Amino acid sequence: MPTAVKSVLPVVLLGCGGVGRHLLHHIVSCRPLHAKQGVAIQVVGVGDSSSLLVADDVHSGHCQLFKNPEASGKVIEAATTLGRSTVVFVTLNLDILLTACVTHLLLGLVLVDCSATYDTVGLLKAAVDHGCCIALANKKPLTGAYEDFEKLVSNFRRIRFESTVGAGLPVIASVTRIIASGDPISRIVGSLSGTLGYVMSELEDGKKFSEVVKTAKSLGYTEPDPCDDLGGMDVARKALILARLLGQRISMEDINVESLYPSELGPDAMSTKDFLESGVAQLDRSMEERVKAASLKGNVLRYVCEIGSTGCQIGIRELPKDSALGRLRGSDNVVEIYSRCYESSPLVIQGAGAGNDTTAAGVLADILDLQDLFQKKA
Amino acid sequence: MPTAVKSVLPVVLLGCGGVGRHLLHHIVSCRPLHAKQGVAIQVVGVGDSSSLLVADDVHSGHCQLFKNPEASGKVIEAATTLGRSTVVFVTLNLDILLTACVTHLLLGLVLVDCSATYDTVGLLKAAVDHGCCIALANKKPLTGAYEDFEKLVSNFRRIRFESTVGAGLPVIASVTRIIASGDPISRIVGSLSGTLGYVMSELEDGKKFSEVVKTAKSLGYTEPDPCDDLGGMDVARKALILARLLGQRISMEDINVESLYPSELGPDAMSTKDFLESGVAQLDRSMEERVKAASLKGNVLRYVCEIGSTGCQIGIRELPKDSALGRLRGSDNVVEIYSRCYESSPLVIQGAGAGNDTTAAGVLADILDLQDLFQKKA
Ligand SMILES: NC(=O)c1ccc[n+]([C@@H]2O[C@H](COP(=O)([O-])OP(=O)(O)OC[C@H]3O[C@@H](n4cnc5c(N)ncnc54)[C@H](OP(=O)(O)O)[C@@H]3O)[C@@H](O)[C@H]2O)c1
Ligand SMILES: NC(=O)c1ccc[n+]([C@@H]2O[C@H](COP(=O)([O-])OP(=O)(O)OC[C@H]3O[C@@H](n4cnc5c(N)ncnc54)[C@H](OP(=O)(O)O)[C@@H]3O)[C@@H](O)[C@H]2O)c1
Numbered sequence: 037m038p039t040a041v042k043s044v045l046p047v048v049l050l051g052c053g054g055v056g057r058h059l060l061h062h063i064v065s066c067r068p069l070h071a072k073q074g075v076a077i078q079v080v081g082v083g084d085s086s087s088l089l090v091a092d093d094v095h096s097g098h099c100q101l102f103k104n105p106e107a108s109g110k111v112i113e114a115a116t117t118l119g120r121s122t123v124v125f126v127t128l129n130l131d132i133l134l135t136a137c138v139t140h141l142l143l144g145l146v147l148v149d150c151s152a153t154y155d156t157v158g159l160l161k162a163a164v165d166h167g168c169c170i171a172l173a174n175k176k177p178l179t180g181a182y183e184d185f186e187k188l189v190s191n192f193r194r195i196r197f198e199s200t201v202g203a204g205l206p207v208i209a210s211v212t213r214i215i216a217s218g219d220p221i222s223r224i225v226g227s228l229s230g231t232l233g234y235v236m237s238e239l240e241d242g243k244k245f246s247e248v249v250k251t252a253k254s255l256g257y258t259e260p261d262p263c264d265d266l267g268g269m270d271v272a273r274k275a276l277i278l279a280r281l282l283g284q285r286i287s288m289e290d291i292n293v294e295s296l297y298p299s300e301l302g303p304d305a306m307s308t309k310d311f312l313e314s315g316v317a318q319l320d321r322s323m324e325e326r327v328k329a330a331s332l333k334g335n336v337l338r339y340v341c342e343i344g345s346t347g348c349q350i351g352i353r354e355l356p357k358d359s360a361l362g363r364l365r366g367s368d369n370v371v372e373i374y375s376r377c378y379e380s381s382p383l384v385i386q387g388a389g390a391g392n393d394t395t396a397a398g399v400l401a402d403i404l405d406l407q408d409l410f411q412k413k414a
Numbered sequence: 415m416p417t418a419v420k421s422v423l424p425v426v427l428l429g430c431g432g433v434g435r436h437l438l439h440h441i442v443s444c445r446p447l448h449a450k451q452g453v454a455i456q457v458v459g460v461g462d463s464s465s466l467l468v469a470d471d472v473h474s475g476h477c478q479l480f481k482n483p484e485a486s487g488k489v490i491e492a493a494t495t496l497g498r499s500t501v502v503f504v505t506l507n508l509d510i511l512l513t514a515c516v517t518h519l520l521l522g523l524v525l526v527d528c529s530a531t532y533d534t535v536g537l538l539k540a541a542v543d544h545g546c547c548i549a550l551a552n553k554k555p556l557t558g559a560y561e562d563f564e565k566l567v568s569n570f571r572r573i574r575f576e577s578t579v580g581a582g583l584p585v586i587a588s589v590t591r592i593i594a595s596g597d598p599i600s601r602i603v604g605s606l607s608g609t610l611g612y613v614m615s616e617l618e619d620g621k622k623f624s625e626v627v628k629t630a631k632s633l634g635y636t637e638p639d640p641c642d643d644l645g646g647m648d649v650a651r652k653a654l655i656l657a658r659l660l661g662q663r664i665s666m667e668d669i670n671v672e673s674l675y676p677s678e679l680g681p682d683a684m685s686t687k688d689f690l691e692s693g694v695a696q697l698d699r700s701m702e703e704r705v706k707a708a709s710l711k712g713n714v715l716r717y718v719c720e721i722g723s724t725g726c727q728i729g730i731r732e733l734p735k736d737s738a739l740g741r742l743r744g745s746d747n748v749v750e751i752y753s754r755c756y757e758s759s760p761l762v763i764q765g766a767g768a769g770n771d772t773t774a775a776g777v778l779a780d781i782l783d784l785q786d787l788f789q790k791k792a
Contacts, residue, residue, distance in 0.1 A: 062595065062596050065596055069596055073570065204591075204592075204595075204597075204761075205761065206591060209587060209591070210584045213582075213587070213776075213779040213783075214582075214775070216451075216779055216782045217444070217582075217776070218444035218447060218775070358741075360764075368759055377582055377769070377772040378765050382765065383764070383765035383766075384762070384763070384764040385584075385761075387756050387761035387762060388755065393755055394756075397596070398591075400595040401591040401594055401595040405591075408571055408787050411787075
């Protein structure tokens with residue numbers, strides 16, 4: 037006997053790139069599992085940077101989407117994943133979206149941000165104003181102006197953002213649990229970039245910095261421009277989210293970020309091609325010396341973020357070879373959380389911290405975690 | 415400006431031993447923090463094995479408890495922690511409790527089990543029947559008959575039991591998230607006893623088994639009878655909870671548990687005193703040989719539980735020195751979770767897995783996690 041549906045979660049998805057499309061696939065393939073648990077996720081809208089498709093009749097549970105010639109091919113393809121070949125209407129207009137979604141959906145809405153842009157922040161804030169829920173893989177809306185962060189988390193039970201830090205790893209959920217139970221967190225130390233984790237452990241094995249960077253790029257571990265990873269800004273965004281979660285009213289400008297390349301070799305000074313062909317090799321010698329100096333003391337180098345009571349530091353640190361961070365190999369992420377309960381020996385969470393599958397699974401778990409707010413009235 | 419209270423959670427606590435009393439202290443000391451978040455936890459009843467005190471008027475939010483001469487001293491002391499010197503009525507009668515709690519509490523109830531007995535299972539099942547929520551630190555109700563487990567988790571959004579495995583470590587929450595996101599878990603391997611973790615890492619350092627056991631007892635790491643730890647039953651209960659969570663319809667009888675002492679030296683054959691004075695030393699030689707044999711292969715011994723698709727095994731295993739489990743030192747717990755997303759490299763969670771403070775913090779986080787079910791109607 038099938039379980040009666042207890043919660044229906046209408047979802048609008050912003051961004052159908054690698055993560056967004058995986059999320060749609062997970063939602064579709066989990067339908068039987070979720071049905072057994074009495075939950076139904078109904079994707080009522082999908083959008084990218086040019087189109088946003090929203091269904092008109094979601095109450096029936098069988099919303100039909102009608103094709104619109106203005107919709108981008110990617111969005112139509114994504115909507116098709118859901119078993120619907122056609123789409124209702126296309127809008128990038130906030131008011132129309134919210135009228136369509138909120139006024140018509142008495143049940144509320146989960147606005148899911150799997151884009152990679154700051155541009156969604158207005159829509160997200162409007163959703164919060166309307167009492168909607170939001171779930172983010174996108175770090176940018178949480179790492180802009182402090183006021184935006186404050187607004188987005190103002191109803192903390194209605195926002196989830198697990199995948200912004202360490203993809204599917206339960207970092208945000210654990211930090212939130214610990215804080216809620218009155219156990220004050222004094223420090224978080226982490227290696228939060230798979231790319232830089234890989235680079236640092238290859239350096240430890242005696243490889244040249246320039247070779248390691250080129251291999252990482254050829255393996256697809258880096259962004260198209262490796263400087264995007266080597267500059268540390270992605271790690272800084274994750275650290276800022278953690279610091280703000282701990283109650284620090286800080287912004288990107290307040291964070292010390294050590295870049296692995298000087299500005300003379302950066303994207304403003306040369307092309308990615310020149311950086312890879314000649315620029316990065318200029319850094320081999322100094323990096324080798326740092327690795328050796330650390331090794332003489334029994335230490336290894338790791339690119340870490342440290343969030344303490346005095347703020348947030350990001351860069352290369354010398355760490356004991358046998359610490360949780362020092363033992364890290366390859367592209368795994370690791371986070372150490374220190375609190376009253378985890379004082380001498382931290383709570384450690386480790387595992388794959390990137391990948392479309394894992395990240396999308398984290399977003400899906402976040403959406404499901406909101407289900408009690410979408411319970412059908414008896 | 416204080417935040418308006420959005421959720422009120424009425425709590426009845428069973429068990430005011432080490433964990434239960436810490437929980438009451440945490441609830442009281444977190445009141446200002448929770449008030450800021452718009453949540454209020456109201457303890458409306460406290461009980462031990464002989465008394466259960468329940469407040470009569472919880473709607474006012476200032477329920478007064480009137481002293482009753484039948485109430486046990488410990489329960490009155492616990493109730494006093496809450497800032498109330500007096501207690502309403504004492505009952506161990508299920509029907510009276512449920513009438514008092516459920517009929518009068520239109521908001522529902524969280525029944526929290528911090529006892530260490532099977533005897534609460536009837537009350538817990540009755541609570542489930544009445545649509546109440548339950549939160550457990552006590553493993554026993556989840557590790558009895560499979561039907562009891564099934565009943566208790568039948569409304570999975572209304573039960574939390576994080577602290578039954580690894581105390582405050584986010585093990586159950588992570589396993590639940592991973593399963594819900596459609597990422598099937600293939601294997602869980604863990605070191606889930608702080609006591610046995612300590613024993614195994616001391617053996618690795620070349621100490622004698624009998625000395626290590628006596629030191630562990632004198633440091634308060636073991637139960638009053640160390641055989642309770644060395645027999646592995648507590649680990650088996652944790653493993654059973656994890657296996658059942660993965661969907662295995664098994665019971666304690668189906669689990670292979672390796673005891674660190676043979677039955678000739680067990681509690682049925684000799685007293686704890688005799689075991690410590692002469693019994694345990696008889697095991698030194700064979701243990702030393704096992705440690706050496708492992709070490710020759712670069713391995714170490716760990717007392718682990720393994721939950722795979724073929725069931726559940728518990729006992730000493732030889733593991734590579736540089737695996738997450740092999741590196742473990744002292745009394746930390748560690749759990750490795752393997753799934754599609756965490757396939758070659760597992761999701762690892764490590765940290766203190768016992769202690770009244772940590773365990774109670776885990777229970778408190780569980781209670782708060784139920785708050786969306788206790789939202790005030792607008
Ligand atoms: N992949 C991972 O391992 C991982 C891990 C953790 C977190 N994340 C985060 O997850 C997010 C998505 O990652 P991804 O790898 O899927 O990125 P991606 O492949 O670059 O996809 C980004 C998507 O966002 C869309 N988009 C751009 N502007 C938009 C707007 N204003 N409104 C709605 N949609 C817009 C893009 O559409 P167009 O094609 O029209 O530009 C595209 O569909 C990123 O924020 C990333 O940092 C990713
Ligand atoms: N401490 C830890 O590190 C830890 C970690 C994880 C999980 N846990 C679990 O947490 C639970 C509590 O541990 P603890 O160390 O606090 O145990 P404890 O100090 O032995 O306290 C047990 C409490 O339960 C009460 N009790 C016994 N039978 C009862 C009944 N039928 N109804 C209501 N209460 C009853 C006892 O009352 P009387 O005094 O009247 O018998 C006592 O107040 C245990 O199940 C334990 O396995 C503990």
